């Protein structure tokens with residue numbers, strides 16, 4: 001496997017500064033804490049660092065090397081890995097429904113998984129919906145549900161079907177796993193009809209839990225990129241796109257404080273009763289208050305407290321069309 005030896009930002013090519021090291025041993029131990037289960041040795045973890053771009057604040061893995069197939073095979077089969085539903089699926093459907101449309105429209109879902117979004121999108125009238133995924137099991141699941149899907153990356157799909165184009169090209173929770181974000185979105189743009197829109201969702205960085213609990217699944221080898229508003233704006237600028245941000249309402253400051261307090265004391269995969277939590281709070285009121293005041297300072301997007309997920313819409317800048 002070739003290693004990316006440059007530590008340049010994969011969005012704007014500026015220099016990154018080292019902010020954290022992760023040894024293979026740290027990663028294995030964090031995964032074990034997260035899932036309350038020892039990960040198998042065969043998942044081939046390597047040592048990573050986290051760099052932060054001095055220009056666009058993107059945090060990225062160094063080397064920019066995705067987790068192995070055996071890592072993904074293990075992690076994607078843990079209970080609760082794939083959510084049943086996502087806020088952004090409905091946010092995208094709402095946007096599509098709101099807009100003036102031609103007689104028929106087409107949608108491409110890049111990284112469609114088992115087809116849960118395709119199932120929701122099929123309710124749109126007069127719409128062709130196509131899914132892409134590179135996992136054969138996911139493709140089989142989609143085919144069994146009657147969807148038009150291809151076992152291709154966006155690049156290989158475009159090479160095979162260069163005349164295909166879509167009004168909407170979507171990708172939910174893929175970008176953060178990808179080492180070449182600009183190329184990935186440029187490929188999405190190459191299959192977009194004129195005046196079409198790309199919708200992308202990822203975790204929003206920093207997430208509200210991060211100040212108080214370490215989330216290994218938002219770090220390499222799982223997530224290679226951690227995107228802030230500034231890094232998305234730079235990405236759009238680099239690609240000649242206009243960008244719009246959408247976010248669900250954030251949880252209340254008290255809900256975030258209780259969640260983070262519980263995570264910091266008990267970890268992720270533990271069931272904690274209210275009584276147990278209260279006993280812990282009585283023992284550690286200072287920690288609770290520290291978390292509370294930290295959450296009061298959480299940054300804002302579109303004038304509202306930042307949620308943990310962001311949906312962005314990219315369109316080729318009208319100046320360039």
Ligand SMILES: [Zn+2]
Pocket residue numbers: 009010011012013014053054055056057058234
């Ligand atoms: Zn950058």
